[in-house]
Amino acid sequence: MKTQKVAIITGAGQGIGLEIARKLVEEGTHIILNDIEKRLTEEAVASLSQIGKSSVLGCSGDSSSEEVIFELVDLALRNFGRIDQLVANAGITLFGSFLEYSRNDFFEVTRVNQAGTFFLTQAVAQVMKNQKSGGAILLTSSVTAHQSHANLAAYAMSKAAIEMLAKNLVLELAPLGIRINTIAPGATLTERTASDPDYAKTWAKLTPLGKPAAVNQIADAAVFLLSDAASHITGQTLIVDGGWTSISPSPYA
Numbered sequence: 001m002k003t004q005k006v007a008i009i010t011g012a013g014q015g016i017g018l019e020i021a022r023k024l025v026e027e028g029t030h031i032i033l034n035d036i037e038k039r040l041t042e043e044a045v046a047s048l049s050q051i052g053k054s055s056v057l058g059c060s061g062d063s064s065s066e067e068v069i070f071e072l073v074d075l076a077l078r079n080f081g082r083i084d085q086l087v088a089n090a091g092i093t094l095f096g097s098f099l100e101y102s103r104n105d106f107f108e109v110t111r112v113n114q115a116g117t118f119f120l121t122q123a124v125a126q127v128m129k130n131q132k133s134g135g136a137i138l139l140t141s142s143v144t145a146h147q148s149h150a151n152l153a154a155y156a157m158s159k160a161a162i163e164m165l166a167k168n169l170v171l172e173l174a175p176l177g178i179r180i181n182t183i184a185p186g187a188t189l190t191e192r193t194a195s196d197p198d199y200a201k202t203w204a205k206l207t208p209l210g211k212p213a214a215v216n217q218i219a220d221a222a223v224f225l226l227s228d229a230a231s232h233i234t235g236q237t238l239i240v241d242g243g244w245t246s247i248s249p250s251p252y253a
């Protein structure tokens with residue numbers, strides 16, 4: 001029988017992270033699922049456990065804090081003795097014009113998105129190194145790391161940093177058999193984005209493929225990058241945006 005893999009996934013109480021977690025569980029992967037919201041963590045654990053193919057453990061809290069990073073790794077090691085995959089999905093978006101952007105918002109975005117991803121990746125890579133059997137790490141960027149998007153300077157900067165982190169870490173992690181890639185979703189319908197009633201309509205007009213992504217379209221790409229089907233891919237960013245970053249405003253369109 002094939003050994004079941006073990007994955008840590010953050011910010012997975014809803015949205016893209018929850019859908020990635022669902023697909024991993026359907027493949028029989030044991031999951032340590034994190035969300036800052038206790039209720040969402042518990043609901044996600046209960047719903048994914050019902051799939052019945054693997055164990056799903058919850059760990060609620062801020063995934064960028066040292067304590068939660070320690071707890072995530074500790075839970076994985078105590079229950080399963082190993083970590084094969086990491087999905088650093090948690091990220092926050094704080095909108096605001098550059099000229100008025102507050103130091104608080106800047107440092108909060110940087111702390112959660114950039115520092116959180118950095119130190120979680122470090123903690124998991126140390127475990128993977130000691131296991132000597134490699135692993136797959138997936139970070140989460142955004143199309144805003146590639147194209148300008150109003151009121152998102154700090155967020156865009158944090159996401160571009162995450163892409164560069166994956167690229168840079170190839171040097172240190174490839175010799176350990178650890179692959180590290182980044183997914184960059186475009187506009188995606190989630191509980192958060194759908195709170196804007198015009199979101200789907202607006203992005204249907206702006207997206208060459210005619211609609212914003214559904215979470216399963218992002219999760220399919222994420223699961224591919226984590227899988228053995230991507231065994232020679234590392235240091236890359238996969239943009240999943242229905243073509244949005246491929247076009248520019250044109251007088252001829």
Ligand SMILES: NC(=O)c1ccc[n+]([C@@H]2O[C@H](COP(=O)([O-])OP(=O)(O)OC[C@H]3O[C@@H](n4cnc5c(N)ncnc54)[C@H](O)[C@@H]3O)[C@@H](O)[C@H]2O)c1
Pocket residue numbers: 010011012013014015016017034035036037040061062063064089090091092093112140141142143184185186187188189190191192193
């Ligand atoms: N939805 C989109 O259109 C879109 C587009 C590009 C990139 N992304 C990125 O994809 C990822 C997931 O996006 P989403 O829209 O599904 O997310 P979301 O905003 O719906 O958040 C998902 C979950 O993360 C949790 N969370 C927030 N801060 C956390 C923290 N510090 N620690 C642990 N959990 C935390 C929230 O409680 C929420 O349940 C994010 O990194 C986001 O930046 C999303």
